[in-house]
Amino acid sequence: MTAVEEPRAFIRPDGKEKVTGTGRYTADLNLTGQLHAAFRYADHTHARIVRIDATAARALPGVLAVVTHEDVPDVLYGGMVQDRRLFARDTVRFEGDIVAGVAALTEEIARQAAALVEVEYEPLPAVSDFEAAMADGATLVHPDWESYEGDEALGRNGNTLGHSTIVKGDADAAMEGADVVVRGRYTTDPVQGVPIEPRAVIAEWNGDKVTVWSSTQVPYAARAGVARVMQIPESHVRVIVPLLGGGFGAKCDFHFEGHVAALARAAGRPVKLVFSRHEEFFAVGHRREGMVIELETGAKADGTLVARRGRLVLDKGAYCGEGGFFAQMAAMHACGPYVIENIKIESYLNYSNNQPSSSIRAPTAPQVCWALEQHMDELADALGLDPVELRRRTLIEEGSVTATGQVLEQIAMKGTLERAVELIGPADGLPDDEAIGVACGWWPCFA
Numbered sequence: 001m002t003a004v005e006e007p008r009a010f011i012r013p014d015g016k017e018k019v020t021g022t023g024r025y026t027a028d029l030n031l032t033g034q035l036h037a038a039f040r041y042a043d044h045t046h047a048r049i050v051r052i053d054a055t056a057a058r059a060l061p062g063v064l065a066v067v068t069h070e071d072v073p074d075v076l077y078g079g080m081v082q083d084r085r086l087f088a089r090d091t092v093r094f095e096g097d098i099v100a101g102v103a104a105l106t107e108e109i110a111r112q113a114a115a116l117v118e119v120e121y122e123p124l125p126a127v128s129d130f131e132a133a134m135a136d137g138a139t140l141v142h143p144d145w146e147s148y149e150g151d152e153a154l155g156r157n158g159n160t161l162g163h164s165t166i167v168k169g170d171a172d173a174a175m176e177g178a179d180v181v182v183r184g185r186y187t188t189d190p191v192q193g194v195p196i197e198p199r200a201v202i203a204e205w206n207g208d209k210v211t212v213w214s215s216t217q218v219p220y221a222a223r224a225g226v227a228r229v230m231q232i233p234e235s236h237v238r239v240i241v242p243l244l245g246g247g248f249g250a251k252c253d254f255h256f257e258g259h260v261a262a263l264a265r266a267a268g269r270p271v272k273l274v275f276s277r278h279e280e281f282f283a284v285g286h287r288r289e290g291m292v293i294e295l296e297t298g299a300k301a302d303g304t305l306v307a308r309r310g311r312l313v314l315d316k317g318a319y320c321g322e323g324g325f326f327a328q329m330a331a332m333h334a335c336g337p338y339v340i341e342n343i344k345i346e347s348y349l350n351y352s353n354n355q356p357s358s359s360i361r362a363p364t365a366p367q368v369c370w371a372l373e374q375h376m377d378e379l380a381d382a383l384g385l386d387p388v389e390l391r392r393r394t395l396i397e398e399g400s401v402t403a404t405g406q407v408l409e410q411i412a413m414k415g416t417l418e419r420a421v422e423l424i425g426p427a428d429g430l431p432d433d434e435a436i437g438v439a440c441g442w443w444p445c446f447a
Contacts (some may be wrong), residue, residue, distance in 0.1 A: 035270065036109075054116075076292070079323070103269075142351060155327075163349070190354070226254070226434075230258065239257070269354055291312060291330070332403075
């Protein structure tokens with residue numbers, strides 16, 4: 001037998017710097033000759049750009065560079081679908097779209113100059129209802145979506161960026177033989193991740209090579225992104241991540257490194273960007289997506305789950321980013337960690353003119369789990385079973401086969417449930433207006 005090692009304390013390599021306050025984050029760094037960046041945002045949810053005039057901004061004393069789409073390569077980029085430009089050219093698709101960037105001697109001058117950039121718009125119909133976005137005749141957020149490079153397996157169609165189905169057995173027929181059928185519709189609002197550290201980027205060019213310091217969780221994606229939008233080799237881009245002051249998935253995408261690199265090249269000096277808390281909430285294309293979740297589950301009188309049908313609609317917002325796979329993830333979570341022989345789930349990830357969404361701590365899982373576990377409680381009530389007992393009878397275990405055909409090994413769901421119930425203890429002594437809830441959830445393992 002292999003000897004079991006005794007637990008050992010894990011010492012974080014950045015722990016001492018962080019707890020003593022000696023660590024330096026991106027926002028703490030300053031380079032010789034450094035300028036400061038600010039952006040001119042769209043301020044429209046959906047509009048056609050008629051004219052951009054940066055004359056007044058460029059004339060402001062202390063401004064060394066103003067950059068628009070005319071000053072950078074006309075390149076589309078994106079994680080799974082290339083649907084976004086560094087600076088908006090023809091159309092803005094949410095209020096945080098960047099129309100121009102400014103590099104100036106101080107933050108105050110940079111922000112003043114950004115406000116002086118004149119933009120004339122022709123407003124377009126805004127697609128704010130991401131469920132209605134998939135209706136026939138709906139305004140297209142991206143009229144040219146068919147020309148975009150992207151993963152064709154996503155199932156793109158109009159405003160639907162991704163479409164996923166999971167089918168096992170015959171859910172329609174099995175539902176007819178259920179003793180109890182429960183239906184529910186659940187909606188969730190978008191949620192913004194707010195690490196203490198705001199986004200910060202510094203860029204400095206040395207000839208035709210650029211070094212970028214960034215508060216990113218994905219330095220390799222940032223390097224590839226800068227190379228793409230600046231049309232230079234990846235070997236000419238170096239990305240450095242100082243101490244990261246929290247990310248939780250919200251900093252898992254390339255975006256602002258490219259803007260700052262473009263400004264630094266135009267100005268011929270290092271440029272630094274630090275977001276305000278306000279910008280963190282509206283300009284960042286990274287929030288937890290809103291959802292509409294419809295579930296229907298049929299069961300036998302003893303609690304056996306015989307069928308589940310589901311329809312999920314997710315709000316991707318204006319751009320894909322690295323979250324194009326969210327329809328697949330949401331569909332899988334709608335099956336839940338339960339033994340069900342017949343499943344039919346459809347999931348849609350839709351464009352809208354809302355702020356883009358992306359990875360925030362287990363993408364799609366919290367929303368779907370929240371809905372599904374309410375749904376299971378409602379089913380338990382309809383069956384006259386204790387919610388714990390319904391889960392006890394239906395949870396996956398060693399050898400269970402998921403809706404996607406995976407045979408599960410080393411599964412401890414039931415044991416975990418029993419241990420949780422043991423730790424909670426009896427609920428008999430609770431006041432009438434109090435209760436103890438139990439919920440189960442799962443996450444994919446790629447080992």
